[in-house]
Amino acid sequence: MVTEAIDTKTLCGQLRLKVLDLYNQAHAGHIGCSLSCIDIIAASLILRKREQDTFILSKGHAAAALYASLHHLGELTDADLASYYLNGTTLPAHPAPNKHKGIPFATGSLGHGLPIGTGIAKANKLTGENGRVFVLMSDGETNEGTTWEAAHFAMQNQLDNLIILIDKNGLQGFGYTQDVLGDTADPAKWKAIGFDVVEADGHDVQSLTSAIDEVSGRPNGVPKVVVAHTIKGKGVSYMEDRLEWHYLPMTPDQYAQAVDDVTSRYF
Template identity: 40%
Template sequence: MTELERRANEMRIDIVRMIAEAGSGHPGGSLSSADILTALYFGGVLKHDPENPQDASRDRFILAKGHAAPALYAVLAQAGYFPREELLSLRKLGSRLQGHPDSNQLPGVEVSTGSLGQGLSIAAGAAAGLVLEGGDQAVFALLGDGECQEGQVWEAAMFAAHRRLDNLVAIVDRNGLQIDGCTADVCDPGDLGAKFAAFGWDVHEVDGHDVSALVRALAEAKADRTGKPHALIAHTVKGKGVSFMENEAGWHGKAPNADQLTCALSELEGAQGKEDVRG
């Protein structure tokens, strides 16, 4: 495993541990997005500083699919925004790690999210604001593919293209599942790449579990300032890394029990090997 792959796998270990400890949460979409967040935060793509989270020159990341908060918490902890031991306080009374991200509680969280469909609008507004201020910072937003059934997503897409927000990158975690089943069965979003392209976006598709390919695609989108917002359709597997969770809609929002946790950790730690990025 490469260093980035090890980080993503370690995030998955943290994700299943914290959700099991909490007794509730959303493992499926958190596990599917671990490689995407690893590429952003540790692949040299996202400009950020855990020592100065409000640095005006930072890039912005917005987790539109806020229920995947465990993945965001795992990457922020690895990056040094808060102690990793705090991950086990997920969803507990008084914890900074709420079930959905709270920007008033936790450094590194740009905006409180959880109401699906709103994240891309917030990201587009942030991107427009940065352009008005004359900044060159990029704004990244991670959406779920089920979330793309929301009409507000496409209002934001229309606005971003109209305003030529080429500092905006939308990443769609295209795992094909949502809480009620397959996205194609619940309300088929169709070819999301073609939809974004029809709205005037620059579109690329990528294997959402190939960290090297993700780093390249994200860096290229960030650097391309030719007048179009960018959409990256990342093809992923819901529950990636835990065999009994993979491609199972039932693991969208369910915590593993003690036996299931032991099985999941056995698989993930086996993939990790003896080396540990925690040092």
């Protein structure tokens, strides 16, 4: 277990460096959003997804975190990543449709991934396949009405093969979630609908994999939510819990400091 802890910490450090590298190369924003959910992606897509499972990044603005993770898995090449944000790329700021096996659906407009994932879970039930569906959403994204349409559909259809992962960093597009629409990702709301809800430390991979294993071990006809408590910009001191790092690109000095921060914390 100690070895695994060291390995996952290193993994999350490596993924963070790759994410920073991509954003630096593209001189692009959405860095905080990717750093917020990278550990959740590591736990689900990299460490727990089996061949028959599906992973959907519903918060498509964290595409760089997905690209870095698919690169780690060998599903994207160095050349793919080198084209990020460039004309003629298959890796735009938000995932593109029908380009890479590891990206089953293009996302970027919030509130789409959960209905799609719900449909995949329903199809698996109809055909008797045992694939699970992971849908990674942001907490701001749960403002979208489709969240609650899909949630009720999943309950009614007993989709216990659906595992929603919520990146709950408390910040959204233009303010703290508490100040915008209130806490639409509140675990109590999911429990009230009837979901099997587990909370986890969204930056502790073992906490996340344990949560995934725990809910997967309950084939009780009830869909699952792992509410992962996170910090936007996690790993880079000056980005943590700062709204502006939803949008800003890094200067060369900021990039150097970000790399230093991650290196000192994760390696």
